[in-house]
Amino acid sequence: MLxxxxxxxxxxxxxxxxxxxxxxxxxMHHGLAGQSVDDxxxxxxxxxxxxxxxxxxxxxxxxxxxxxxxxxxxxxxxxIPQEWLQRQAELSLTEEERELIRSMGGFEELMKAxxxxxxxxxxxxxxxxxxxGTAGTxxxxxxxxxxxxxxxxxxxxxxxxxxxxxxKREYRNxxxxxxxxxxxxxxxxxxxxxxxxEGAADQLDLxxxxxxxxxxxxxxxxxxxxxxxxxxxxxxxxxxxxxMDDHVxxxxxxxxxxxxxxxxxxxxxxxxxxxxxxxxxxxxxxxxKTSIFDITHxxxxxxxxxxVGDATMSPYxxxxxxxxxxxxxxxxxxVWIKRLLKAYPKAIWINPEPxxxxxxxxxxxxxxxxxxQRMFPLTIxxxxxxxxxxx
Amino acid sequence: xxxxxxxxxxxxxxxxxxxMAVNAAVTLERPILIKGEPGTGKTQLAIEVAxxxxxxxxxxxxxxxxxxxxxLYDYDAVARLRxxxxxxxxxxxxxxxxxxxxxxxxxxxxxxxxxxIDEIDKADIEFPNDxxxxxxRMEFYxxxxxxxxxxxxxxxxIITSNNEKELPDAFLRRCFFHYIKFPDEATMAKIxxxxxxxxxxxxxxxxxxxxxxxxxxxxxxxxxxTSELLDWIKLLLAEDIPPEALHGExxxxxxxxxxxxxxxxxxxxxxxxxxxxxxRRNNPQ
Numbered sequence: 058m059l060x061x062x063x064x065x066x067x068x069x070x071x072x073x074x075x076x077x078x079x080x081x082x083x084x085m086h087h088g089l090a091g092q093s094v095d096d097x098x099x100x101x102x103x104x105x106x107x108x109x110x111x112x113x114x115x116x117x118x119x120x121x122x123x124x125x126x127x128x129x130x131x132x133x134x135x136x137i138p139q140e141w142l143q144r145q146a147e148l149s150l151t152e153e154e155r156e157l158i159r160s161m162g163g164f165e166e167l168m169k170a171x172x173x174x175x176x177x178x179x180x181x182x183x184x185x186x187x188x189x190g191t192a193g194t195x196x197x198x199x200x201x202x203x204x205x206x207x208x209x210x211x212x213x214x215x216x217x218x219x220x221x222x223x224x225k226r227e228y229r230n231x232x233x234x235x236x237x238x239x240x241x242x243x244x245x246x247x248x249x250x251x252x253x254x255e256g257a258a259d260q261l262d263l264x265x266x267x268x269x270x271x272x273x274x275x276x277x278x279x280x281x282x283x284x285x286x287x288x289x290x291x292x293x294x295x296x297x298x299x300x301m302d303d304h305v306x307x308x309x310x311x312x313x314x315x316x317x318x319x320x321x322x323x324x325x326x327x328x329x330x331x332x333x334x335x336x337x338x339x340x341x342x343x344x345x346k347t348s349i350f351d352i353t354h355x356x357x358x359x360x361x362x363x364x365v366g367d368a369t370m371s372p373y374x375x376x377x378x379x380x381x382x383x384x385x386x387x388x389x390x391x392v393w394i395k396r397l398l399k400a401y402p403k404a405i406w407i408n409p410e411p412x413x414x415x416x417x418x419x420x421x422x423x424x425x426x427x428x429x430q431r432m433f434p435l436t437i438x439x440x441x442x443x444x445x446x447x448x
Numbered sequence: 449x450x451x452x453x454x455x456x457x458x459x460x461x462x463x464x465x466x467x468m469a470v471n472a473a474v475t476l477e478r479p480i481l482i483k484g485e486p487g488t489g490k491t492q493l494a495i496e497v498a499x500x501x502x503x504x505x506x507x508x509x510x511x512x513x514x515x516x517x518x519x520l521y522d523y524d525a526v527a528r529l530r531x532x533x534x535x536x537x538x539x540x541x542x543x544x545x546x547x548x549x550x551x552x553x554x555x556x557x558x559x560x561x562x563x564x565i566d567e568i569d570k571a572d573i574e575f576p577n578d579x580x581x582x583x584x585r586m587e588f589y590x591x592x593x594x595x596x597x598x599x600x601x602x603x604x605x606i607i608t609s610n611n612e613k614e615l616p617d618a619f620l621r622r623c624f625f626h627y628i629k630f631p632d633e634a635t636m637a638k639i640x641x642x643x644x645x646x647x648x649x650x651x652x653x654x655x656x657x658x659x660x661x662x663x664x665x666x667x668x669x670x671x672x673x674t675s676e677l678l679d680w681i682k683l684l685l686a687e688d689i690p691p692e693a694l695h696g697e698x699x700x701x702x703x704x705x706x707x708x709x710x711x712x713x714x715x716x717x718x719x720x721x722x723x724x725x726x727x728r729r730n731n732p733q
Contacts, residue, residue, distance in 0.1 A: 076621045080476065087475050089468070096468060103469035107620035109483060109611075109627040271525035275532060 062122050066105065069118045073105050080104050094123070110437075290321035292356055292401065294335060296366030297326045304409035307435055308365055311407070323356060329370045330390040330424075331397065332381055349393055353400040361447045362397060362404035368424040368432070369410065375423055394427055404428065405443045409435040460489065460496040461631075461638045469626040470497060479583050479605035481568075481620070484628030487673030490608040494564035497606065504557055506603075507564045508550035510571045516578030519551040519565075520588050520597075542592050551582060552597060560601035569609040576619035584622055631674065633660060643678055644685065651691040655681055658704040662711070665720060672710040680709040 059081065066073045081104040084090065090097040098119060106115045265280035272278075293315055295308060316322055325335035325347065334346035373380040375390045398404055406424060408415070412434040415421045425432040433443035454470045456462035462470070470493075473480035482490045498505035508519055524545045531539040538544045548556075554563040568576060582588050586599035607623065609615065631639060633656055640652055659680070663671050672680075683706045704710075711717045 072617070074617075074621050080478070080624075084472050084476055089472050089475060095464065099465040099468035100472055102465065103472055103480075103624045103626055107481070107617075107623070107625045112627060267529065268523070268525040271529040271532075275529065 062118075065122050066115070066118055069114060071105070071111055071114060071118070077105050077107075289319055290356070290360045291315065291319045291323070292352075292360045292362045293322060293324040294331070294362070294364045294366075295324060295326050296364075297328060300329075300367055300369045301409075304367060304435075307409055311365060311435065321360075323360070325352070327366075328383055329366075330374050330381070331364075331393045332384075332386045332390055333388070333393060349396060353397065358400055358402065360401055362401035363443075363447075364404070364406040364428075365435070366406070366408065367410045368406065368408055368421045369418050370420050372420050372423055375420060375427070391427060394424075398428070403447050404431065405446050406432040407435050407439070407443055408432055412439070454497055454500050457496045457500045459642050460492060461635060461642060462493075462496075463631075463635060466493075466626055466628065469624050473606075473624045474501070474604050476624075477602040477604070478622065478624060479607055480624040480626065481607045481609060481615070482626055482628060483609050483611055485630055485671075485673055486610060487675035488628045488630065489674060490628060491564065491566055494562055494566075494606040494608075497604065498562040501562070501604075503559065503604070504561045505564065506550050506554040506557070506561055507566060509566045510568055510575070512570050512572075514571045514575070516571075516575050516582075517549075519549040519579070520582065521549050521552055521590060522547040523592050546590065546592060551588075554603045555586065555597055555599040557601065557603070561603045563603040563605045565605065565607045567610060568607050569611060569615070576615050580618060580622070583619075636674070636677070639674060640678065640681060644681055647681065647685070648691065651684070651689075652681075654691040655684060659710065662704070662707070662720070665723065668711070668716045668719065669713045670711075670716060672712075676710050676712070680706060683709050 059078065063073060063078050081101060084100055084104060085097075090100045101119065102112070102115060106112055260282055262280040262282040265282070266278065269278035269280055270276065293312070295312065301308070312324070315324075325337060327335050331349070334348055335352065336346050338345060370382075371380070374382060378387055378389050379385050380389060406428045408421065410418075410421070415425075415432075421432070431443075431446050433439040433446070453467075454462070454474065455467055469480060472478075474497075482493060484490055494507070495505060497503075523542075524547060528539055528542070528545045551563065554561045583605060586602050587596060589596050636656055636659075637652060640647065640656070644652075655677075659672065659677050662668075687706065689705050707720070708717070711720060
């Protein structure tokens with residue numbers, strides 16, 4: 058019975074392997090999951106999931122599979138917006154209302170109806186008795202009463218009649234595509250380090266020399282190793298102010314992670330888009346500017362160029378001379394970014410706006426084209442892809 | 449089937465899912481990888497499992513410079529070189545210069561041991577790959593003496609990680625995995641109860657409420673964790689603070705005493721004090 062489940066996990070995008078499936082069977086053979094479905098769920102989770110980022114996904118697939126719903130995989134992609142499920146109100150129902158709910162039909166009917174309503178519904182809903190939301194008598198949603206209801210991820214349990222552990226989705230915020238803290242960013246940035254430990258063997262390896270000399274019965278045997286240093290050089294250009302204010306926290310995190318991760322890190326600020334100057338200190342942005350030409354002359358082309366910005370502005374600010382919101386620029390921003398990209402072939406643009414919102418803003422598309430599509434969202438997966446593009 | 453089942457101990461509260469993961473690892477004699485927020489008792493778990501099952505514990509703490517080889521054995525070439533110049537007789541037997549590592553010690557244990565590999569993510573990115581065969585087959589080869597060391601009893605291996613590096617897939621496939629999520633209020637009450645059994649009920653309730661409110665404050669860089677809560681309660685007890693001092697409708701109306709034990713980051717303390725100050729100014733009592 059587990060084989061379809063296994064394939065469902067793989068279809069759902071989890072990298073579960075045969076070894077893990079066999080381990081699960083072995084564990085069941087030892088009677089570890091004998092007592093209840095909950096036990097089986099815990100066992101399967103410990104065996105098949107190896108990354109907390111996948112716990113939420115696993116919970117959803119497990120829930121879907123063990124309720125006999127095979128066609129809900131598409132829901133995994135189309136997430137239920139969290140606000141729908143947020144707790145808004147408490148509700149106590151009268152006995153008659155409860156009676157009414159009981160008459161609504163069997164469990165399978167409910168699941169089919171859920172499928173249908175998910176397709177129909179496209180806005181948050183509260184109360185009422187049909188749509189998914191909170192505190193209503195619909196069988197789907199949270200904080201309501203329906204003895205056969207399906208709970209959809211909220212904190213705490215109210216009536217307890219519909220709760221299943223995997224439906225609580227307690228690992229909700231650990232999915233890899235949500236925004237990150239410094240530690241996670243550091244981990245992502247560390248991938249840039251891998252190829253940084255190269256170079257000529259120019260240092261004496263004392264341990265190895267002693268080791269080889271001793272093995273050589275005392276005849277000196279010199280061993281050399283390449284120097285272990287992180288040779289990656291990074292030029293970080295951060296958009297500051299204006300629409301970036303919403304993203305200050307996450308950019309701060311990215312910046313502090315990058316600073317501790319790279320020895321050769323140079324950073325500059327810009328506002329909205331790149332023109333002839335950038336600056337290092339925001340308080341003295343009017344007086345102490347660095348010309349783009351000075352930057353390209355000072356830092357060699359082996360620097361990796363990373364822009365961080367939401368690329369949200371009027372397209373004029375990119376395409377036209379004089380488009381800057383701060384000063385009169387003789388040449389359009391697009392020309393300046395092209396100069397930078399020519400000087401630094403390895404370049405990416407990291408955008409803190411969620412990718413799903415990019416297509417609402419024409420300038421994002423424009424910048425992305427200028428960057429030859431090397432624009433990535435500021436999430437773990439986005440950084441990962443970005444780092445790959447930098448190599 | 450294992451002779452014992454781990455169900456938590458008198459000083460460690462294990463949730464059902466954690467118990468299941470540990471028992472699966474014990475039964476199938478495979479390593480278990482434990483992840484979770486700092487301060488949720490990952491390292492403590494190994495100590496408690498060893499105590500609960502009555503098995504000896506070997507602890508291998510990993511640092512950024514630790515090599516996989518060091519867990520198996522070290523060959524002290526320098527000592528041998530010195531001995532050879534001094535004409536010491538020991539020099540003819542290479543095994544005199546082989547220092548056993550923690551893994552070797554665990555493999556040689558008379559009864560089934562518990563082996564803790566603590567903070568595996570601190571080491572180099574290749575570290576877990578270098579231990580694949582050792583963890584899988586529970587054996588390794590000593591090149592210097594040409595002997596194969598096999599585990600007498602497959603140890604219960606508990607590995608902890610703080611997620612600073614991603615672990616290789618091949619390694620993960622061989623492990624059970626458990627993510628210790630932050631305990632909810634009921635579990636937390638149990639945890640505090642096993643550490644401070646004589647705590648008055650009302651003080652505990654008030655302390656937990658204050659603790660979860662602080663955790664809910666937005667924008668904290670480091671949220672207080674279980675170990676900080678336990679320290680804080682210890683302080684509250686030492687200072688004999690009455691439960692009433694912890695009450696307050698809103699966290700912003702009342703600074704809990706000794707909150708320095710909960711907030712370790714200067715900026716967090718500052719943020720917290722500002723919130724309290726703002727709120728007092730807006731709602732004078």
